[in-house]
Amino acid sequence: MRPLLPALDAAGLLREAGFALLLRYRQPIEVTDLAVAVGIDVASAGGAVNALAQEGWVDLDEPGRIVGAAGLSLATGPHRLSLGDAAFRTWCAYDSLGIAAALIADGRVETNCGQCQAPIRLAFRAGNPERDGPDRLWLAEGGADLRGSFCTPTVLLCGEEHGNAWADSQGGRGRLVGLAEAARLGAADWAGCADATKRLS
Ligand SMILES: [Zn+2]
Ligand SMILES: [Zn+2]
CATH class of the missing domain: 1.10.10.10 (Winged helix-like DNA-binding domain superfamily/Winged helix DNA-binding domain)
Structure with missing residues (x-):
């Protein structure tokens, strides 16, 4: 999304x-x-x-x-989102953060750094992420193809260094945002x- x-x-x-x-x-x-x-x-x-x-x-x-x-999603998508005892998947990392934030949910996001594949787990309490870094979200610019141009490249990165590496690999077509900002943007979206x-x- x-x-x-x-x-x-x-x-x-x-x-x-x-x-x-x-x-x-x-x-x-x-x-x-x-x-x-x-x-x-x-x-x-x-x-x-x-x-x-x-x-x-x-x-x-x-x-x-x-x-x-x-x-x-019930089944499709590389990112896991648990809301209470319910397990879902999401199409992009922004979906996970935005949905937890908008629902003011207690939950957990589980994914991998887009650059190095290191596991990333992030808990939410009442829609707020438990921390604001060092992880970053890459918010792709997107294009006509929602899933390919936006969801696929929109991932979490384990820190600033891999965030910058990912930004380079994407040709700068998007921006890095902090977890708290991602949750705030997602709550609105x-x-x-x-x-x-x-x-x-
Ligand atoms: Zn998405
Ligand atoms: Zn990494």
């Missing part, structure tokens, strides 16, 4: 509702259930969900159920998803 404005359109509402349903039920979501949650007809929802899947905003399984939305989660509960 990359920074976006609050959803005002059907596609945005579907994406946020998909996120909320995945978070709550922790199992694949039928498009029918998503349509009901958003209050639109199933045919329109189906078309919009397929378009979202093509753009990389949702993941569908073989039968066409939603298994990932707005960065939160996932605010719509967090609101949808509240509306559902």
Whole structure:
């Protein structure tokens, strides 16, 4: 996921509702259930969900159920995000931090330094990261291909040195941010998803 404005359109509402349903039920979501949650007809929802899947905003399984939305995934993604006793995957490292922050959650992010693969674990308390470094987040500039140009290169780095090495390898197309800033930015970017989660509960 990359920074976006609050959803005002059907596609945005579907994406946020998909996120909320995945978070709550922790199992694949039928498009029918998503349509009901958003209050639109199933045919329109189906078309919009397929378009979202093509753009990389949702993941569908073989039968066409939603298994990932707005960065939160039941199965796909290199980063682990635990929220309470629920284990998820995320498409990029920013997703993990932003989702924990927006949900004001207790949780844990587990990933690897993008440069040296050293394990990185970061606990969250009430949406706040337990420390503000030495790890850094690389926030890629992104492009037309959400997953390839934004999510794939958006990783945590174990410290300043590997942060700078990663920035070089990315040709400077992005920026390094601290963990606290990443959480603050993410809380705003996932605010719509967090609101949808509240509306559902
Ligand atoms: Zn992402
Ligand atoms: Zn490293």
